[in-house]
Every structure is written in structure tokens, then in C-alpha cells.
Amino acid sequence: MLETTELVKRFKGTYAVQGVSLYLDKGESVGLLGPNGAGKSTTISMISSLIKPTSGDVLLYGNSVVKNPAAIRKVLGVVPQEIALYEELTAYENLKFFGRIYKLKGKELELRIQEVLDMVGLRERQKELVRTYSGGMKRRINIAAALLHEPEIVIMDEPTVGIDPQSRNHILDTVRLLNREKGTTVLYTSHYMEEVEQLCSRMYIMDHGKVIASGSKQELKRILTGEDILHLQLDGPGAGMAGELRMLDAVLQVEETENGLKLIVAKQSRILSQVVQIAERHQVEILRVHVHTPSLEDVFLHLTGRTLRD
Amino acid sequence: MFVWKDLLLFWRDRKGLVLLLLMPFLMILILGFAMKGLMEGSPEALRMKAALVVEDDEASGIERFRTELRRRSLPEAAESALAASAEQASPYTLLKRMMENEEVGKFVEFVPMDAETAHTALESGEVKAVLTVPPEFTYKALVGMLLGEDGGAALRLTAGESPVHVDVLQGMLNGFVRSLNFRTALGEYGRPDAEPALAAGGVESMTDAKPMNSFLYFTLAMSVMFVLFVAGTTAAKAFAELRGRVFDRVLLADRHPLRFLGGKAGAAFCVAWLQLTLLFVLSHLAFGLFPGRPFSFWLGLSAINAVLSIGVGGFAALLTALNFRFRSSTASSMFSSIAVTVMALAGGSFTPASLLPDWVMQIGVWTPNGLAISLYTLWIQGFAAVDMAPSLLKLAAFAVLTLTAGIYLFPARRRVA
Ligand SMILES: Nc1ncnc2c1ncn2[C@@H]1O[C@H](COP(=O)(O)OP(=O)(O)OP(=O)(O)O)[C@@H](O)[C@H]1O
Ligand SMILES: [Mg+2]
Secondary structure, eight states: OEEEEEEEEEETTEEEEEEEEEEEOTTOEEEEEOOTTSSHHHHHHHHTTSSOOSEEEEEETTEETTTOHHHHHHHEEEEOSSOOSOTTSBHHHHHHHHHHHTTOOHHHHHHHHHHHHHHHTOGGGTTSBGGGSOHHHHHHHHHHHHHTTOOSEEEEESTTTTOOHHHHHHHHHHHHIIIIISOOEEEEEESOHHHHHHHOSEEEEEETTEEEEEEOHHHHHHTTTTEEEEEEEESSOOHHHHHHHHHSTTEEEEEEETTEEEEEEETTOOOHHHHHHHHHHTTOOEEEEEEEOOOHHHHHHHHHSSOTTO | OHHHHHHHHHHHOHHHHIIIIIHHHHHHHHHHHHHHHHHTTOHHHHOEEEEEEEOOOHHHHHHHHHHHHHHTTOOHHHHHHHHHHHHHTOHHHHHHHHHHOHHHHHHEEEEEOOHHHHHHHHHHTSSSEEEEEOTTHHHHHHHHHHSOOSSOOOOEEEEOSOHHHHHHHHHHHHHHHHHHHHTHHHHHTTOTTOOOOOOTTOOOOGGGOSOOOHHHHHHHHHHHHHHHHHHHHHHHHHHHHHHTTHHHHHHHTTOOHHHHHHHHHHHHHHHHHHHHHHHHHHHHHHHOOSTTOOHHHHHHHHHHHHHHHHHHHHHHHHHHHHHHHTTSSHHHHHIIIIIHHHHHHHTTSSSOGGGSOHHHHHHHTTSHHHHHHHHHHHHHTTOOHHHHHHHHHHHHHHHHHHHHHHHHHSOOSSOOO
16 A cells, blocks of 8 residues: 655765665555664655655555655654654643644544553553653653554554663554554564564565565575574683684674674584684683574674664 | 644743743832832932023913914804813913923922023023923914914923933923824814824823833833743744654644644744733732723733734744754744844833934834834823824734745745755
């Protein structure tokens, strides 16, 4: 139902987004992953008609959103990355205002306000000033405000950054409820691979303004099937030997971990003896070796050379 | 709904409310007391002696006017009405009444003298000024006043140095002469070929020609200054909405940005009007500014408040538009810090406009606060609407101009990126 074609956005010479094509089918829940500055928010702003693409288009049921923003605004709910609320108003007053700008009024508005408050679990505290809320509660109202007009499509831009586990679980439940029970189409942006793995059937991975991989969890993991992951637990810093390890043909990625190194290596590469030699040369002892099959985080690391939350 | 939300935000912003209401009230209190002596003339400091030289003969003046009336062969009724007015409102009697007025008595003591003694007294500094009622004063004043013909009342003031004293006296006399000439209007109905010829100087009722009390002055001055801050504050709040991305939600709801802008202007209008009205009522209660004024007087005040508030709304819209256009709150903060001060200075919020250099006054009469002060003054002194029209029109033009500029400059539809 929603599709972008080669979206490009240039800000004064630098490209924030360079050729992003993605689509959402009705009722789908799709993840959008990427490290800081990947261009996720910019892409979302273009989809939701807040900024005009430098080139490319956004199509809603085949109609250009760039030419006719009104069409998408009616069916779209956007949860912005920032907490876009009036701190000096209560949650209830905020929702009342945001409901009214969506032309809701009277009984219907009241009903919707209480409904979304229920969804985010803040009905009891609706009369308190947003300023006095915890970060997690603000995030939840931030979401509630986007749901008042019962949008067909909801786009969430990192709705769980920097909050307590309880609020986070609540938000994840809300998204599930929206998607599975109300049939809302969801585009979910996050730094957290686990969240996307749980919530979304499909995902796009962005970096440097481009989609570098997309597909279902299984499809993405298949990217790494030719590879193993090697965890080395060391008795000292691994930084010294990392450089030398990278020189090996079979080693695709090296990343420092808390107590050692993580290597992505080609399957059956038999490099263990070489690794041991290098360690000896650097006078580092390998305490333990662990080989495992890749997770999506590993896929990401593999694709971008960085972790999601670098 | 935009206005509702903005008003709620104003209400919650206690610090801002203090700035908008308490601060000006405190300033009125402090400055009012501080300047009380100066402005009301601690009678000692400002009191002066003036010589009064009467070269006119009242009785013969009235008689001559009567003869003139007969010569004109007016309708019977008109003639006798005019003759009666001449008796009742004999200009010289009015002048005497003014000189004996208690308020006036605080400033000047008039000592009747002949021309020669007066001259020597002035030279020796015994009197500070000589007020001469010239020959034919009564007759000419009556002709001007009741027949609406040229000439009119004229008094002569000869003064020594000591400008402050003389300024006060001069101002008083000007007011008097103007009010005499105004009475033309009363004569109009008696004239068959009535033509609306108001003598220059406008309309002023004599009973109100007393000097302005310092609390009243500062109530006007501070109110019109602090009301300007509403515009700056509104625009700053609007910018916070842009930066905090709340404005995005407005766009996402497919609301036209101009409705948002309109909300700002509307909210600024409401807050400004409430602020002005509250300040007036508060000051009135505290200092008894307008004793015994009828309800219609208050209605008029609040109407001027409304016009000024529309101007403030216009400013709010313009500043909001500038903040949005340049994606920074420079415009509104510059306005609140620099522009308000400049306008307050030029508009006479710190010192009465009459004490300012001419060129500053020239600017001052174009500032919304300056315009408002003159409107309030006119209204308080009982001038008629016609005389207030120019200032009213200027103020309205101001509002229209700022609003139009705001609408024109406000980035439409999309977030500027
Ligand atoms: N208005 C703007 N003007 C100039 N550059 C911008 C603007 N908005 C974004 N950028 C740049 O575009 C790039 C992409 O930003 P964007 O906010 O889309 O990333 P993101 O994937 O959402 O990152 P994050 O995870 O930190 O939210 C960044 O390098 C950013 O600095
Ligand atoms: Mg972002």
C-alpha cells in the first residue's frame, strides 16, 4: 500500500538519504534498522510528507504523496523520535489538543483519548503534567498521541530509546496489539535488533543513507550462512592482535568485546591454529573459544562493520 | 483549539505570568511613588506666581457680541440661545474659574497687575510669567466659540527663564484655549448654516484638564510597554513548538500552518487584552485612578485595549513567522530585549513624550505603545472619538501590516528543510 521509490534527500551538499526504496504491505509490521545518522528519520520525514525529497517519490496506493500530502496525512500516524508533547499540559490536555487537530470532537474524542491511554497504560495518570512524567511515560504518551485518529499506518521512530524496561515492554505490547489485533500497518525504527526481531516480519537495514539489506529474519541470516562466529575470551587486551587478525584472508570482521574479541570468519576455514599463533606472538592467552551461528546483530556487523549502537 | 491550547500554556507558565502581570504592576507602584512628587508637583517645588494683566473688558465684549448677533438677523430662537450662552459661558469667567481651580492653584498663583507693574515684576523675578488677556478677548472668543468663525480665543503668555514652570502653565493655558475653541461645537446648533468647523486644537473638556497623576501615567506607560512582551513571549513559545517537533504534529494532522499562526495571533490578542484590562483594574483599585467613572468609560478603555491587543497579535504573528523562517528564536528575543526598549523609550513609556526631543517624538507617535498612550490620554481626558480616529487608524494599520507581513513570511505547508 505504501512504497518509496529511490528517495534522495540532500542537505546542503551532504546526502542524508541516497536512493531508498522500500514498501509496506497492508497489515505488515516492518522494521527499519540502522546506526546513528543512517538516514532513518530523514526517510520517515519524507514518507510522512514533512520534508520534500530531493528526488524520488512516495506512493500511497500508487498516488504520489509528494504531490498530494493530504492523502497520506489522513491515514498515517507518526511517532516522532523526539518527545513532541507540551510539557506544561497534562497528558489528557495534550491528547485532547492533538485529537482536535485531527478533527475529533465531543464524545468520540473523549472515547478515543481514554482508549489510547488504556493502550499505553497511563489512564490513571492522565491528569498529571507531562513534565512530571518519567522518560518512559513521556514516550508512551508520545505514542498515544499518534494513535488518536486510528491511523491505518503507524510509523514509529525509535520509540524505545532511553527508557526503563517496564515502559519498553509496554510499548512493545502496544505495537503488537496494534499490528496483530487492529491490523495496523507498522513501520518500526530501532537500534535494538531484539525488538525488531520480535515485532517485525520483515526489515530493512540502512547505513549511510542506503538500504544495505532487507528481507525476513531468515533471509537476512542466510547472508551469513557461509560464516562462523568466533568468540575469543582473552586474559588481556585484544586490540594489539586485532590488526594482524584482520590481515588473514579468512577473517571477515574483527570486533573487540568486553573480555576479548569477536571474529566473523569463513566457514571451515581452519584458522584456529593461526589465531593461536598470533595470540602467542602478542603474549595474550586465549582462555576460551566459542563458535556460534550468527544472529541478526552479527548480520548487521557484517554488513556495516559497526554495531547498531556504536 | 489552537487559541485554547496557547492560553492554557500561558496559564501554566507561572514565571511568564509574573513577568506579564506582577512586574508591570510593581513598576507602576515603584515609579508611581518615586515620581509622585515630581509629576504632581509637590506644590512647593513647582508653585509659581504669575501676573495677570487684563486688557479686556468682559461686559463690553459680551455687549458687542450681542450687537453682532442682532446685526446678523438670525432666527429669533437661535439669537436668544446664543446670547444666553454668551452670558453663561463668558470666556473670561471660564478663565477665572480655571485659575481658581484647586488643582491649578497648586501650581500658580495669579496676581492681578497692570501691564507696567507686571513687566517690572517679571524682570525682577517676582513673577515667573505674565498672562495677558488681550483687548477684545471676550468678543473674539465668543465669535469663535459660538459662531464658529476664525479668530477665537487667544491669550498671551510672557515668560522669564525657568522653563519647567512655564511649560506647565503653558500646557494648562493651551488646554484651556483649546477647550474654549471647542465650544464652537456647542454653538453649531444655533447657526442656521451650520458647518462642521472645529477650531484647531480639538476637543477637550475643561474639568479634566488637570495634570496627570503619576500612578495614572505609569499605569499607561508600563501597561503599553509590558503588553509588547506578550508578542515576544508568544513567538518564543511558538518556536519552542517548532523545535520540540510539536509543530510537526500540526502539519501531520494536515492543518494549514496559517491556522497555527492565527492561533498565535489570537492567543497573543487574548493575553494582551486580559493583561491590559487587569492592569488597569488593579491599578484603579490600588491607586483610585478613575474615581466615579461610568461604565461607558471602562468600555471605552477596554476597546482601546482591544485595538492595542490586535496590534500585539500582529506583532506575535510577525515574530512567529520570522522565527520559523529563520529557524531561530533570534527575532523574538531581539524584539523582547531591544525593540521593546526602543519603542518604550520613543513611545514615552519612561518619560512623558512631551519631554522627549522632537525627533524621538516623531518616531514615538508611530510606535504602537506611543499611539496607545495618546489614545488612552485622549479618552481619559474626555476627547471625542473623532479626535482619537487618527491614532486609532494608525494603530489598526499597524496591526494589519504586521499580520499581513506575518502571513506572507510564514513558511507554508511543509517544514522548511
Ligand atoms: N535538517 C538537516 N540539515 C542537515 N543535515 C541533516 C538534517 N537532518 C538530518 N541531517 C543529517 O542527515 C543524516 C541522517 O540523519 P537522520 O536523522 O535521518 O539519521 P537517523 O538514522 O535517524 O539517526 P538516529 O539513529 O541518530 O536518529 C545525518 O548525518 C544528519 O546529520
Ligand atoms: Mg533518527
